[in-house]
Amino acid sequence: MEYADDLVLMSFSFDDIQEKTRCLEKVAATVGLEINMDNTKFMKMNTLSPTIVQLTNVLIEEVDKFTYLRSVVSTTAGTDQDVQARLGKARSAFRAMNKLWTS
Numbered sequence: 001m002e003y004a005d006d007l008v009l010m011s012f013s014f015d016d017i018q019e020k021t022r023c024l025e026k027v028a029a030t031v032g033l034e035i036n037m038d039n040t041k042f043m044k045m046n047t048l049s050p051t052i053v054q055l056t057n058v059l060i061e062e063v064d065k066f067t068y069l070r071s072v073v074s075t076t077a078g079t080d081q082d083v084q085a086r087l088g089k090a091r092s093a094f095r096a097m098n099k100l101w102t103s
Contacts, residue, residue, distance in 0.1 A: 014051045
């Protein structure tokens with residue numbers, strides 16, 4: 001999945017995701033781009049494998065959830081966290097508009 005300067009690589013196997021990651025790094029370098037390690041994370045779902053993903057000599061941080069296009073994606077593959085996050089944002093928006101409605 002890709003949007004603006006965000007990219008999500010998905011795979012069913014460790015070898016495949018490692019190859020995609022290395023390929024992305026290599027192709028980006030040919031046009032003078034670098035992968036921002038502060039914003040680069042990986043998440044495993046439905047596996048207990050201890051494998052890690054890495055770029056050239058740099059380990060990529062593993063996370064159990066992340067936000068992509070305002071949706072929460074988590075290792076539980078459920079929607080609870082996303083729904084709760086959206087409800088919280090809606091509550092904040094309604095509170096901010098309360099002054100308009102009561103004036």
